[in-house]
Amino acid sequence: MPKEIALNAFAMNCIGHQSSGLWAHPRDRSRDYRKLSYWVEFAQLLERGKFDGLFLADVLGVYDVFGDGPEAALRHGAQIPANDPLLIISAMAHATRHLGFGVTVNLSYEEPYIFARRMSTLDHLTEGRIGWNVVTGYLDSAAKAMGRARQTAHDERYDIAEEFMEVVYKLWEGSWDDSAVLCDRERRIFTDPAKVRRIQHHGGHFDVDAIHLCEPSPQRTPLIYQAGTSPKGREFAAKHAECVFLSGPSQKAIAPRVADLRRLAPTFGRRPEDIKIFALMTVVLGATDAEARAKYDDYRRYATGEGALTLVSGWTGVDFAKFDPDEEVRHVTNEAGRTAMENITRADPDRTWTVRQVAEHVAIGGIGPIVVGTPAHVADALEDWIEATGIDGFNLAFAVAPETYLDIVDLLVPELQRRGRYKRDYRPGALREKLFDGSARAPVRHPAAAYRFRPYASAAE
Amino acid sequence: MPKEIALNAFAMNCIGHQSSGLWAHPRDRSRDYRKLSYWVEFAQLLERGKFDGLFLADVLGVYDVFGDGPEAALRHGAQIPANDPLLIISAMAHATRHLGFGVTVNLSYEEPYIFARRMSTLDHLTEGRIGWNVVTGYLDSAAKAMGRARQTAHDERYDIAEEFMEVVYKLWEGSWDDSAVLCDRERRIFTDPAKVRRIQHHGGHFDVDAIHLCEPSPQRTPLIYQAGTSPKGREFAAKHAECVFLSGPSQKAIAPRVADLRRLAPTFGRRPEDIKIFALMTVVLGATDAEARAKYDDYRRYATGEGALTLVSGWTGVDFAKFDPDEEVRHVTNEAGRTAMENITRADPDRTWTVRQVAEHVAIGGIGPIVVGTPAHVADALEDWIEATGIDGFNLAFAVAPETYLDIVDLLVPELQRRGRYKRDYRPGALREKLFDGSARAPVRHPAAAYRFRPYASAAE
Numbered sequence: 001m002p003k004e005i006a007l008n009a010f011a012m013n014c015i016g017h018q019s020s021g022l023w024a025h026p027r028d029r030s031r032d033y034r035k036l037s038y039w040v041e042f043a044q045l046l047e048r049g050k051f052d053g054l055f056l057a058d059v060l061g062v063y064d065v066f067g068d069g070p071e072a073a074l075r076h077g078a079q080i081p082a083n084d085p086l087l088i089i090s091a092m093a094h095a096t097r098h099l100g101f102g103v104t105v106n107l108s109y110e111e112p113y114i115f116a117r118r119m120s121t122l123d124h125l126t127e128g129r130i131g132w133n134v135v136t137g138y139l140d141s142a143a144k145a146m147g148r149a150r151q152t153a154h155d156e157r158y159d160i161a162e163e164f165m166e167v168v169y170k171l172w173e174g175s176w177d178d179s180a181v182l183c184d185r186e187r188r189i190f191t192d193p194a195k196v197r198r199i200q201h202h203g204g205h206f207d208v209d210a211i212h213l214c215e216p217s218p219q220r221t222p223l224i225y226q227a228g229t230s231p232k233g234r235e236f237a238a239k240h241a242e243c244v245f246l247s248g249p250s251q252k253a254i255a256p257r258v259a260d261l262r263r264l265a266p267t268f269g270r271r272p273e274d275i276k277i278f279a280l281m282t283v284v285l286g287a288t289d290a291e292a293r294a295k296y297d298d299y300r301r302y303a304t305g306e307g308a309l310t311l312v313s314g315w316t317g318v319d320f321a322k323f324d325p326d327e328e329v330r331h332v333t334n335e336a337g338r339t340a341m342e343n344i345t346r347a348d349p350d351r352t353w354t355v356r357q358v359a360e361h362v363a364i365g366g367i368g369p370i371v372v373g374t375p376a377h378v379a380d381a382l383e384d385w386i387e388a389t390g391i392d393g394f395n396l397a398f399a400v401a402p403e404t405y406l407d408i409v410d411l412l413v414p415e416l417q418r419r420g421r422y423k424r425d426y427r428p429g430a431l432r433e434k435l436f437d438g439s440a441r442a443p444v445r446h447p448a449a450a451y452r453f454r455p456y457a458s459a460a461e
Numbered sequence: 462m463p464k465e466i467a468l469n470a471f472a473m474n475c476i477g478h479q480s481s482g483l484w485a486h487p488r489d490r491s492r493d494y495r496k497l498s499y500w501v502e503f504a505q506l507l508e509r510g511k512f513d514g515l516f517l518a519d520v521l522g523v524y525d526v527f528g529d530g531p532e533a534a535l536r537h538g539a540q541i542p543a544n545d546p547l548l549i550i551s552a553m554a555h556a557t558r559h560l561g562f563g564v565t566v567n568l569s570y571e572e573p574y575i576f577a578r579r580m581s582t583l584d585h586l587t588e589g590r591i592g593w594n595v596v597t598g599y600l601d602s603a604a605k606a607m608g609r610a611r612q613t614a615h616d617e618r619y620d621i622a623e624e625f626m627e628v629v630y631k632l633w634e635g636s637w638d639d640s641a642v643l644c645d646r647e648r649r650i651f652t653d654p655a656k657v658r659r660i661q662h663h664g665g666h667f668d669v670d671a672i673h674l675c676e677p678s679p680q681r682t683p684l685i686y687q688a689g690t691s692p693k694g695r696e697f698a699a700k701h702a703e704c705v706f707l708s709g710p711s712q713k714a715i716a717p718r719v720a721d722l723r724r725l726a727p728t729f730g731r732r733p734e735d736i737k738i739f740a741l742m743t744v745v746l747g748a749t750d751a752e753a754r755a756k757y758d759d760y761r762r763y764a765t766g767e768g769a770l771t772l773v774s775g776w777t778g779v780d781f782a783k784f785d786p787d788e789e790v791r792h793v794t795n796e797a798g799r800t801a802m803e804n805i806t807r808a809d810p811d812r813t814w815t816v817r818q819v820a821e822h823v824a825i826g827g828i829g830p831i832v833v834g835t836p837a838h839v840a841d842a843l844e845d846w847i848e849a850t851g852i853d854g855f856n857l858a859f860a861v862a863p864e865t866y867l868d869i870v871d872l873l874v875p876e877l878q879r880r881g882r883y884k885r886d887y888r889p890g891a892l893r894e895k896l897f898d899g900s901a902r903a904p905v906r907h908p909a910a911a912y913r914f915r916p917y918a919s920a921a922e
Contacts, residue, residue, distance in 0.1 A: 077651030145671030190538030
């Protein structure tokens with residue numbers, strides 16, 4: 001039986017997100033990001049299409065690298081204004097039963113004790129459908145908003161992240177036993193104090209001496225997402241991530257990174273298949289090739305290269321406003337920038353990329369590929385990607401929201417189902433159970449398991 | 462025409478809240494605090510009863526003063542476990558149209574830049590129905606969870622709070638002009654960069670050099686709630702608060718504090734009526750006095766004095782486990798403790814209070830009074846309180862949830878409406894408009910107004 005393809009929708013609590021300028025398309029509704037009805041209808045649409053999850057990006061700070069100021073980001077609405085992603089989830093969760101929510105939170109400015117409560121609360125409210133995309137940020141503008149001259153150096157951010165994970169695992173896994181809450185109305189005992197303990201963490205970056213504020217939630221540790229591409233980021237993902245999100249324009253760009261992750265996982269005691277890998281992609285669908293192409297050409301008219309370069313400048317830390325549009329891209333100096341650029345330019349090692357070509361590529365769907373065509377053509381492409389790269393599924397960005405997802409649900413999903421490549425219904429249980437067909441809790445091979453109050457009967461895992 | 466009485470429901474994202482042990486009552490449903498359906502039905506019930514708002518308390522840390530450990534708090538479920546209050550709001554907001562949400566957030570452990578975005582996001586999502594209850598915390602256990610030996614001294618907490626308010630006012634009021642977002646699809650300009658500016662705050666506690674992440678929300682600054690009772694707290698309330706929440710068992714305890722606040726407001730350039738004052742109260746209703754009394758007696762059987770003293774010990778910082786139950790209360794040594802105790806004991810200056818009597822009083826509805834009787838009797842009491850103390854309304858705690866509110870909505874509200882003392886429908890607009898019949902934005906007399914991007918036409922205010 002062919003491998004089932006997993007699908008996430010990729011969005012952010014702002015206009016446009018990965019498609020620069022397309023907020024101006026007459027059918028785009030992402031301007032309504034401020035309204036709960038927009039998100040509730042969005043979540044219901046995704047659940048109708050049996051999407052595994054809604055992956056919510058988030059960025060703190062402003063993309064002010066391009067042109068050395070925030071003007072371009074503001075003018076193009078390049079992920080600014082951007083509202084908090086956590087606060088839209090409960091409305092969507094109440095209107096759905098199965099859809100997962102993978103939400104991005106930058107840990108660099110969070111108190112682990114308070115953050116751990118937020119995620120436990122969401123895991124309770126969603127009945128186990130919450131995931132956390134662990135990021136450490138990339139914008140100096142965020143650091144300046146927090147009283148620091150610039151952000152912490154990249155590798156040190158990952159050292160802090162490593163300790164942060166240890167603290168939150170202790171809170172989620174080690175503070176309350178599963179049987180701690182008795183709710184014994186006869187004996188008038190709500191919690192058995194013997195089954196709750198303070199975690200005592202004294203590390204280089206965090207000191208936490210506390211009982212977790214929340215009783216155990218369905219998953220305890222939320223499903224861990226990660227998207228880092230640097231060597232440190234890859235190691236972090238191989239150790240902690242249960243879902244990894246990769247961005248690149250081609251199979252050539254993605255396949256070696258998938259292989260690398262699967263190779264690294266066992267060095268942390270995990271199995272290669274303990275990590276579900278999703279690649280960024282944008283699809284434009286039509287009943288015929290001509291119809292899909294016409295739709296794509298129409299979208300294209302709204303794309304803005306400057307908006308795209310504003311994002312690229314923020315991702316890489318390099319001001320692309322300084323370059324001539326026809327200049328070849330070879331000016332990226334810092335490591336994050338080189339990685340980001342390589343993700344684009346090694347798509348086809350035999351060609352060169354100019355600044356203009358990068359801008360054109362990124363303007364719709366970001367760094368990922370765009371596939372345009374009939375449901376059969378797009379389904380072929382998805383299957384081909386799965387076989388060629390070893391990924392498990394896709395993070396599908398939108399060109400025009402919610403139109404892109406309406407097309408996917410109505411046209412692509414039935415085609416994938418006919419091919420036996422896509423679920424006809426959700427599995428029961430928590431997000432982790434749905435995706436991995438195992439327990440709601442992190443498997444014993446996951447680093448969170450080391451911090452458990454007491455070991456669970458290991459046979460089940 | 463008699464003054465309309467304003468009503469808030471007083472709850473917390475935990476079991477029981479102000480009524481110790483009543484989670485064990487067979488009809489209490491607060492065990493479902495982890496479920497969205499519980500909160501959505503709760504909000505819909507309150508809106509059916511035309512409640513002005515749901516006031517959500519929150520406490521970081523564990524009540525571990527009583528008996529010098531967390532055991533009693535855990536056993537009695539004394540506000541532990543406690544989930545995050547912000548994350549239940551969007552589901553409730555989507556299921557209601559008018560109900561306001563006053564949510565408690567302790568600013569002592571928050572980054573103002575990130576916190577400001579949370580509140581702006583909620584103000585967008587609720588379409589202007591969000592309020593923030595400003596607190597600085599009172600539990601050392603929270604400080605220990607955040608790597609500090611103990612919490613910052615009381616008065617310094619208020620100095621930090623003062624600067625925190627300045628920062629968030631700058632972000633909410635001063636970063637984006639009302640006309641900044643053009644969303645001009647023709648000219649492809651989302652935001653006019655000339656109408657957005659970085660706030661540059663360099664103070665003793667915070668350094669923030671940033672553009673607010675959110676576009677202007679309906680209220681910009683959320684409606685400001687406060688509940689402080691110390692001299693510093695009262696000054697803070699007189700300056701910043703638009704709603705003040707007072708707790709005391711009697712009119713004698715509340716009236717001087719109301720007078721004090723109304724007297725202080727003009728020293729900060731505000732009018733006495735710029736502050737709506739709510740007093741804590743718990744009501745137990747029945748069709749007849751006998752029925753109400755029987756209900757109260759039934760509730761009483763579930764109340765736990767030890768649970769109540771666990772809360773009192775946390776509020777005052779004094780371990781009440783050390784005292785004999787029949788000892789008179791006169792051992793409170795710190796200022797916060799003295800204030801809290803006076804709030805109880807000056808109810809009737811002619812009597813003395815033993816530890817046992819304090820426990821019995823606090824066990825249902827916390828420090829506030831309990832009024833038991835027919836709708837007419839309870840309505841008489843509410844009217845009498847309004848006249849005698851000068852308050853504007855009540856924060857109604859529950860004995861048994863949601864039963865207490867079902868009784869209020871079905872029995873008390875119609876009685877108050879018949880007397881012309883309660884609205885028959887909500888006013889349109891934002892929470893601030895509904896409560897003050899003015900603008901959605903803070904009035905020019907409020908300190909937030911000093912930080913506006915540019916003055917609004919002042920005639921309207």
